[in-house]
Each structure stands twice: as C-alpha cells, then as structure tokens.
Amino acid sequence: MNQNGKLLLELKNLTTVFPTKRGLVKAVNSVNLRVAPGEILGIVGESGCGKTTILLSVLRLIARPGSIDAGEIIFQGQDLRHLPPQAMRGIRGKAISMIFQDPLSTLNPIFPVGEQIREAMRLHGLVKGRGRRTLEKRRVLEVMAEAGIPAPVSNYRAYPHQLSGGMQQRALIAIGLVCEPALILADEPTTALDVTIQAQIMDLMRRINRDHDAGIILVTHNLGLAAEFCHNIAVMYAGHIVERGPVDLVVENPRHPYTQGLLACLPRLTSREKIDPISGSVPDLADLPSGCTFAPRCPLVRDECRHTDVRLRAVAPGHYARCIQYESGERYTLKKEA
Amino acid sequence: MRAAKIIERILYTLPIMLGVAVIVFVFIRLTPGDPVDIMMGQGGTISAGEIEQLRSEFHLDEPVFTQLWLFLRDAAGGDLGYSYLKKRPVTTLIGEVLPATIELATGALLFALVVAFPIGIISAVRQNSLLDRLSMAFAFLGISMPGFWLGIVLIMIFGVWLQWLPVQGRIDYDVGLQTITGFYILDSIITRNWPALLSSLEHLILPAVTLGAAISAIVARVLRSSMLETLRADYVKLARAKGAPERVVLSKHALRNALIPTVTVVGLQVGVLLGGNMIIETVFAWPGLGRMVVEAIYNRDFPLVQGTVMVYAFTFVLATLIVDVLYTYLNPKITL
Amino acid sequence: MNTSSSLELASWRHPWQIRLRLWRRNLAEFFGELLQHPIALLGGVIVLLFILGAIFATHITRYDPYIGSLRDRLQPPMWREGGSPEHILGTDAQGRDLATRIVYGARVSLAVGILTVVISVAVGGATGSLAGYYRGKLDTGLSRFADLLMAFPFLIFAIAMMAFIGPGFGNLIFALTFKGWVEFFRLVRGETMSEKTKEYVEAAHALGRGNSAIIVSEILPNILQSVLVLATLRMGFFIVTEASLSFLGLGIQPPTPAWGSMVAEGRDVMLSAWWVSTFPGLAIVFLVLSLNLLGEGLRDILDPRLKVE
Numbered sequence: 001m002n003q004n005g006k007l008l009l010e011l012k013n014l015t016t017v018f019p020t021k022r023g024l025v026k027a028v029n030s031v032n033l034r035v036a037p038g039e040i041l042g043i044v045g046e047s048g049c050g051k052t053t054i055l056l057s058v059l060r061l062i063a064r065p066g067s068i069d070a071g072e073i074i075f076q077g078q079d080l081r082h083l084p085p086q087a088m089r090g091i092r093g094k095a096i097s098m099i100f101q102d103p104l105s106t107l108n109p110i111f112p113v114g115e116q117i118r119e120a121m122r123l124h125g126l127v128k129g130r131g132r133r134t135l136e137k138r139r140v141l142e143v144m145a146e147a148g149i150p151a152p153v154s155n156y157r158a159y160p161h162q163l164s165g166g167m168q169q170r171a172l173i174a175i176g177l178v179c180e181p182a183l184i185l186a187d188e189p190t191t192a193l194d195v196t197i198q199a200q201i202m203d204l205m206r207r208i209n210r211d212h213d214a215g216i217i218l219v220t221h222n223l224g225l226a227a228e229f230c231h232n233i234a235v236m237y238a239g240h241i242v243e244r245g246p247v248d249l250v251v252e253n254p255r256h257p258y259t260q261g262l263l264a265c266l267p268r269l270t271s272r273e274k275i276d277p278i279s280g281s282v283p284d285l286a287d288l289p290s291g292c293t294f295a296p297r298c299p300l301v302r303d304e305c306r307h308t309d310v311r312l313r314a315v316a317p318g319h320y321a322r323c324i325q326y327e328s329g330e331r332y333t334l335k336k337e338a
Numbered sequence: 339m340r341a342a343k344i345i346e347r348i349l350y351t352l353p354i355m356l357g358v359a360v361i362v363f364v365f366i367r368l369t370p371g372d373p374v375d376i377m378m379g380q381g382g383t384i385s386a387g388e389i390e391q392l393r394s395e396f397h398l399d400e401p402v403f404t405q406l407w408l409f410l411r412d413a414a415g416g417d418l419g420y421s422y423l424k425k426r427p428v429t430t431l432i433g434e435v436l437p438a439t440i441e442l443a444t445g446a447l448l449f450a451l452v453v454a455f456p457i458g459i460i461s462a463v464r465q466n467s468l469l470d471r472l473s474m475a476f477a478f479l480g481i482s483m484p485g486f487w488l489g490i491v492l493i494m495i496f497g498v499w500l501q502w503l504p505v506q507g508r509i510d511y512d513v514g515l516q517t518i519t520g521f522y523i524l525d526s527i528i529t530r531n532w533p534a535l536l537s538s539l540e541h542l543i544l545p546a547v548t549l550g551a552a553i554s555a556i557v558a559r560v561l562r563s564s565m566l567e568t569l570r571a572d573y574v575k576l577a578r579a580k581g582a583p584e585r586v587v588l589s590k591h592a593l594r595n596a597l598i599p600t601v602t603v604v605g606l607q608v609g610v611l612l613g614g615n616m617i618i619e620t621v622f623a624w625p626g627l628g629r630m631v632v633e634a635i636y637n638r639d640f641p642l643v644q645g646t647v648m649v650y651a652f653t654f655v656l657a658t659l660i661v662d663v664l665y666t667y668l669n670p671k672i673t674l
Numbered sequence: 675m676n677t678s679s680s681l682e683l684a685s686w687r688h689p690w691q692i693r694l695r696l697w698r699r700n701l702a703e704f705f706g707e708l709l710q711h712p713i714a715l716l717g718g719v720i721v722l723l724f725i726l727g728a729i730f731a732t733h734i735t736r737y738d739p740y741i742g743s744l745r746d747r748l749q750p751p752m753w754r755e756g757g758s759p760e761h762i763l764g765t766d767a768q769g770r771d772l773a774t775r776i777v778y779g780a781r782v783s784l785a786v787g788i789l790t791v792v793i794s795v796a797v798g799g800a801t802g803s804l805a806g807y808y809r810g811k812l813d814t815g816l817s818r819f820a821d822l823l824m825a826f827p828f829l830i831f832a833i834a835m836m837a838f839i840g841p842g843f844g845n846l847i848f849a850l851t852f853k854g855w856v857e858f859f860r861l862v863r864g865e866t867m868s869e870k871t872k873e874y875v876e877a878a879h880a881l882g883r884g885n886s887a888i889i890v891s892e893i894l895p896n897i898l899q900s901v902l903v904l905a906t907l908r909m910g911f912f913i914v915t916e917a918s919l920s921f922l923g924l925g926i927q928p929p930t931p932a933w934g935s936m937v938a939e940g941r942d943v944m945l946s947a948w949w950v951s952t953f954p955g956l957a958i959v960f961l962v963l964s965l966n967l968l969g970e971g972l973r974d975i976l977d978p979r980l981k982v983e
Contacts, residue, residue, distance in 0.1 A: 061578055092581035100576060108573040108591055110598075110670055120580045159670045175580065357822040365838045482963035484914045486921045487937055487955030494948050613829025617918055621941075632922060635837040647834045655825050 006077070008183055008215045009035040009058070014071035016050075016057045023286035027053040029239035030071070032312070035183065038213045042226035042247070044262070045236035046282055051219040052101075054236075055185040058217075059092050076182065094124045097176040098185040102192050103168035107160035113171040114140055114156030120178050140178065147174040148204055166197035170204070177208065183215045184208070190225070202229055223262050227251045235259045238283055238293040241312065245319030255321035257298045292324065300325070344663055351659050356410070358651040363409050366644050418645030423637055428645035432627065437520030438508060439626035442619065443611050445546035450554035450607070457554075458561025458600075459593065462569060473558065480555025485614050489548040489621040496544060503544055506623035510537045545622040549614050553607045560603045564596035571595070598669045605661030612650050707975045714971020720964035728780040735774040739931045742769030748947045764949045766939060772949065775931040776957050782932045783961065786843075787913040790850045791905045797851065798858025799901065803889050805859070806866030813863070820856045828853055832915055836924040846925050850912055861904055865897040899976035906969035910962040917958050933958050 016028035027050040035041050043051045057068050060080060073080040075096065080088065092098075097120075100106040108116060117140045121127065127135045137156070144152035147170040160168055169189060176184055186205065190198040206229065209216055220226055226233050227247055234244035235258065243256040254260045261278040280297035283289065289296060291306040298305065305324055312320040313327065412419070418428040457477075461470040497505035509515060509522055515534040518525050523542070526534035568574065569592050577591045578584075616628035623629065627646060634642040708714055727734065747769040750757040757764060763772040805813040823831070835849035869875065870893070878888050919925030920934030928935050933954040940951025 059579055061575065089581045089583060092579055094581060098576075098579040100572060100579075102572065105572040106576045108577070108595070110595060110668070119577075119582075123581050123586075161671055172576075175576070354822060354825050358825050361822070361826075362834070365834055478966065479959075479963065482910065482914075482966050483959050484917050484921075484934075484955065484962075486918055486934075487951070487958065490937065490941060490944065490951050491955070494944060494952070498945055498948075609827035610829075613827040613833075616829065616833060617921070620922065631833075635833070635922075635924065640838070643834065643837055647830060650830045651826050654827050654830075658825075 008037045010074040012072040015069045017069045018066040025285040040216045040230045042218045042230035042233045049236045050239045094179040096183045097181040099176045101188040112157045143174045143178045243321040249319045255315045419641035421642040423639040446549035450550035454554040454557035458558040461562045462565030477555040549618045568592040568595040608657040717964040717967030737771040737774040739775045739778040778931040779933045786916045787909045790912045793851045794854035798855035802859040802862030806863035903973045910965035
C-alpha cells in the first residue's frame, strides 16, 4: 500500500436518497469513508444496505428520481459533486472506473467484446492521430492479455454470449483497466462466478492493485472474501457505516454487534459450533426505526439504543465503530440466554 | 458460411411460394359456376365453337392436377394468365401499374418511419411526460382507425374544406410529364419537370399519410416499449460508467438493441402495407395495383385477380425473408 | 396468495371442487382489479354499451333502418343549419335516419366480431393444444399449414376469398376465420408446450389422469387469460377488416346497415354531406378503440394471474 499523505478519495457525510411511494429511502446515510492511493477498501454488508449505491454515487450515476442529497465526494482533491457534466464524463471510465456485478447482462450483447473495451479508450481519446485504430486495438489486446483472457486476437471479435462467465468478467475488468484508472470501483465482481474462478479473479485484482498502484473499493456481501483481500474494511448496515478499520483489527476484534454477528455466521472448517444467525431481517429503508437502526436485531440492545443517534467512535487506532457502548467507554458482554 | 445459411433460408421459401400458388389456384376453383363463363367474365357473347376452343386451350377438360401443374409451370415462367376483359396478359397489366403502387408504398413507409422513430425514442427517454402520454394516446387512436375512413376524413378536411391538397389521382394532367421509369417522382426529377414534381408530391401526400398512419402508430409503440427495456439494461449503465455522452448511450447502446424487435414488427407491417393499399388506392383513385384488383373484382375478371393476389403474396413472403436475414445481422445471438 | 388455499386443501375434497373454489376467488380478485383499472374499465363500459345498444336496437331507435323518406334526404345533423332533432345525426342519401342505421350497424359488426373470435378461438385453441401437446407429425403438418396461411397478408386473403366465393354474412365469417384461427393456434400451441413441462402436469400424469383430461382441465385454464387478451385485441381487428370489406362492397351487402358500406355510400355525397361517411366511421373508431383499451387493460391485469397450479 502506498502512503502518499494525500487521499485518493474521501467521502464526507455522503447522503443519497430515493423518493418512493413508501417514503424517502436514505440508501446512503451520512457516510464517511477514506481511500488512500493504492489502498483496497472493502465495503461489506447484506443486500440492500446501500453499498452499490455508494459506488454509483461516487460516479454520479444515480438515476432519477434518486439524488445525492448531501455531502462531498473528494477525489484527488476535487469535489466531484461540483464538476460540470462534461468533466464528470471525463472522469468516468478514465480516472475512476467501475466493474459491475453480472457480466453477461452488463456487456452489450450486440458488440464484440474487443470493441467494447476499445470504446472505453475511444471515448476518452487516449490515442490520437493516424493509425489510431491500430494502436487502440493493440492496447486492447494488451489489456485483454493482462486480464487473463486467452487468445486475445481471436477473442477480440467474440460476442459476450460466446464467452464463459469467467472470461466475461475478465472482459469487464479489461474495460475497467484500459484507461489506467487511479481508482477502481468493483461491485461484487465475483458473485456470479464459480468458486475457483472467483479465486482467479481476485488474484487478478490483487495483481492490478500491485502493478498499477490502483485504489480499489470492493463491495461484497462476502465477509470472508473481504477479509482475505482488502487492506481496510467498512461494514455497512441500512445505509450507515457501523464499523470500519484495518482488516486485521476488524476481523480479529470486531466491535460492533452486527460485525460480530456476521463473523459468527461464517462457517469454519475447524470448529463444530452451531452457526448463530442474526435474528430478524434488514429493515425497510423507507421506514427506519428511530435511534440505532440495528437495535431491533441487536443481542446487546438496551433502551437507550432506541432513542440515541450514535456516531462512529474510535475504539482503537484507525478502528471505528458506531455503537452506544463506546460512547461512554463502557463495555458490554453478550448476555447468554439460558 | 453465413452466405450458405442465407441461401438455405431462401430455398426454404420456395415451398411456401408453391403453397401460395396452390392456394390461389384453389381459390378460383371455389368460385361457383362454369369456368369458361368465369374466365370470360363479361367479355361478351361467344359462339359454341369458340367455347370449345377455349375449353381445350385452357385444358379445362383435363384432370384438376394437370391444370394445377400447367398453372404452376406458367406462373414460374412469368406467365400469370390472360385477362379477357382487358384483352391483355395479366403480367403486362401488373407491370404497368406496379410503379404507382411501389411509389405509394414507399411514401407510406417513409412517412411512417420518419414519424414513428423520433416519437418512439423520445417517448421512451421522457417516459410519462406530456409528450409521451399524448403520442401514445395518438398511437392508440391510430391503430383503431380504419384506413378507408381516415382517408375519407382527410379528403374532406384537406381537399374539400381547406382545399390545400388534391384528392385523387397521381398527378395533374396539364404538367405533361414524360414517363421513363414509371415512378413519377423520379421521372420528374430526371426530366427536371418541377411543376410535375410538385404535382406528384402533392398527390402523394394524403394517400401516403393515410396508409402510413396505422403503421407509424404500431412502430412507435413497439419502438417505445423496446427502448424502455433497453434503457434500463445493465449495459447502458456500463456505457454511462465508461463516460459515454448521453447521445452515444442512446443511439449506440440503447437504440441499436431496441431495433431488434422493432425490425421484426416493421417487417410484419409490410403485410398491412400490401393489404391496405387496395383500400387506400380505391379511396384516392390512385392508379395502382390495388385499385386494379378491386376493379377486377367488381368486373369479375378472375384471371387478373388471381395473378395479382399471387404477386401480393409473393411480395409478402419476400419481405419476410428480407426481414429474417436483416434480423441476423442485427442480433449476433441468432444465426439462421 | 396461496397460503390460505393450502388450508382449504388440507380438507381433502375432490380436486375439481378445490379448483373451482380457487377459481371463484381468483375471479372475484380479477373483477376487483378490473374495476380499479381506469383504462380497462372505460373500454369495457363502452363495449358493453355497444352490445346493449345492438341488442335493444329496436327499443332505442325510432326509425326503420331500411326505409327512409326521400323528402328528408341528406339532412345535416341536429346541431347544424338545416338539421332537426328528428334526425340527431342527419340522414343519408335515401332519407334514412343515420343514428338508427348506426345503432343497427352495431349488430352486424358485433356479430361478425364475436362470431369470428369465438370460432377462431375454438378452432385455433383445439388444434393448438393438440399440436402443442402431442407434437409429432400432427404438429408439423398443422404448423406448416399455419405458416402457409400466414404468408398472405390478412386483408388480401380476405378480399381474395370474398371475391371468389361471393359476399354475404356467412361467407364473411368463413373468410375471416379461415385465416383468423392461425394466431390463436400459435398462441395456444406455444403456451401448451411450455405448460406441458411444468410440474403440475407431471403431477397429474402421476395421478393417472388421461391426456385429454389433462389438456382440458389442467392446461387450458392456465392458458385462458392469454387467449382472452388476444381475443379482445383481435376482435377489434376483425371488425375493422369486416368494415373494410363492406366498404369495398365485398362484405355485408346493402341495404343491411353495416358501418363499412355506410361509409362507402357516403363517399358519393362527400362533398355536400360530410356526415354520412363520418359518423359510421366514428362508430367503428369508438368500438375498436374501446376493444383495444379493454384488451390492453386485460393484459395489464391478467399477466400472470389466474394461474391455478
């Protein structure tokens, strides 16, 4: 990881809302995050907690009627929210690129994959002058090889449906790579793939992070994957970051009851303990309970939890958690049920 | 490889063409009455001897299957029979009026597409806006209106009341157009006869609009619903994330994918064009194939009717073929 | 939706009784939704009005649709100069009251529309379900024949047929259904093929039910709603086609009041009496529009409800 002193991306109080028939949904609720150059940050949480919305907000791809309601998105010193549309387009795909979840539906079915990769270059005019097409094609083949796509020359002309799932994902990654971005937003890049392919893709991404010094924000619901791969982890619940910090600290010593619950849910090969699932289900984001949003499901819940809005507090250097326990410095232990 | 598949597809249409010819042949056999009388129509009185001669000339004494075979053989060779009423071969008669119908059909199709595409696209992009709701309401109306009525109403409004446009025929008599191709618009351009060009365009507007209205309504609706789907597709999200400007996203990514189902529907509309033009040509007294057929029906000139129906059916089969082939170019997932 | 039905199933009655109960409840749900859907409701109400008007034509009109007095010929509609409340929509070239003829014309159009649809559905449905279920030579043969018929544009086929076999109500129905069944054939065939692979069909097989029983009591009820939607939409098309044929003089012959031929008659007096062509045509537009609205509304509501599995 590269420490530069200057942050690659900083989200300050980012709030993204969607008006729905049931009410205003705060998909991203006052989120603060930091990514250093070359850092891999994982955002972990259940489906619907707002992780993908954070990524889309960074790129300002939130579709109407949703909108970014408040906060700053500071990328390399610039607040992206204030950029005029043309400048923002210049950043999308070039300085910040995004890798989506389901490659078969994300790739355009009527164009060959090579052309789709090349389009990313063409849009940003990276190559100019005569012989542009040949140079662009050459670069595309390079990127395809780097992404691990075999026989790039013949696969250039292949259509998405002719490739396997793993190859399609590599093509998506190639699209995300071709302009040498400083930050890559990866939305569940391996969820749709087999386990063995998953491992290969994660290796690839690790290599990209190393070789290109590219920051990566990895969004996933798989805590184990994040634990293996990321430098830092942020745990999200119902639009809030409930815990964040270096991966070792968070995984070895989780401080928020939700994180603790998630880790307890992971089956372990060596242990034969019963898995304790977290009771209850994700709340309706349009109808959030007052106070701590996790209170209804928290095994450590107390009366104050339902009335007090809690902020992220440091529990160790670089390690933060949002729980009432840490407001006053007390610690609670899990009351065992008889 | 693709060429082989295209040829295969073309060959597949041959049995269909054959079936079409057989059905048309059966049609004429369905007509009650003596075949000679039928073929003579109202050609006047003839002597018994001539009747006998005609009988043998038309092989009416021979078994049905021989007649069928002869009919098919002639048709394949381009001989579609002989019209006693007009005393000329059917093929010639058709050839004379075909350019007029092609001009009308082309005009209608062009009008339909020029209207339908912007409406379909904009309605999808600005879904539920006033423009969207209005144009979909109009489209709904368009598919519920019978063509002959729309034609008459347009005639009454633009021809009788406002008197802006002529209401029948293809061109005014006094412009003295020299016909080369038979396509008046082309001919007037070639011979630089500008009054003729103006006149033929004026005459073309109302019939083309009437014929194209229903088609444009259907195409607009299909295009809109296809676009709505493609605009919500994931690959559109990716295109935006790549930094593509909105118009590229619309045209290259969304529209091109939306064209796939739309083209199929447009192909089907050719059938509407072919059928509708009979009605429209009658309403506007447009001297084309449609009007000739309707007149032939009134005059009971069955050979002419038979030949024309075959031509219509063949054209439709051909159009379907072209659409199928076109479809494979648009949609790489489908090979023939 | 089916949670309470499992309670009903718990008391094991005869299968068809259970299905009937589910059906009745689904039907009630359906009507509830229909009443809340403004477009379908509008279409349905107007169609109903037309039907009622056609049935009670003799009671709601004053004049004889066949006979008019030449003295009153070509009277403009009531609100124009020269018109009178005696003839609300005016009279035609033979002095017949236009409004009366339009109401009677509804009989023809609705009769043609309904009959054609019913026969097309019956023929197409029967052949389609057999072809889709049994496949094999029957399927290939029927499908090829259907393809062949589809090679003709509808109107041309109908015109050619009417030209050769002659005009008249019966011939018209024949000509329309001859090609009309194909779409229903294709729909039912396709749906049968896809339903056949579903589990409840296997279950019925396992229970020992015969093939024809399966088709009739298991598969067809589930296909019903798509057929209903298509039938409503096609009915409008058949009515327009009938009107076009009558307009050309190949359909219903005068003096029977048919909207298409009325428009044709109005053509001769188009320059001076615009109402003679306009109003019958408007009747067509309203009826067909309402049918289309109803059909689209039904499609919204029914897709994919009313499936009893």
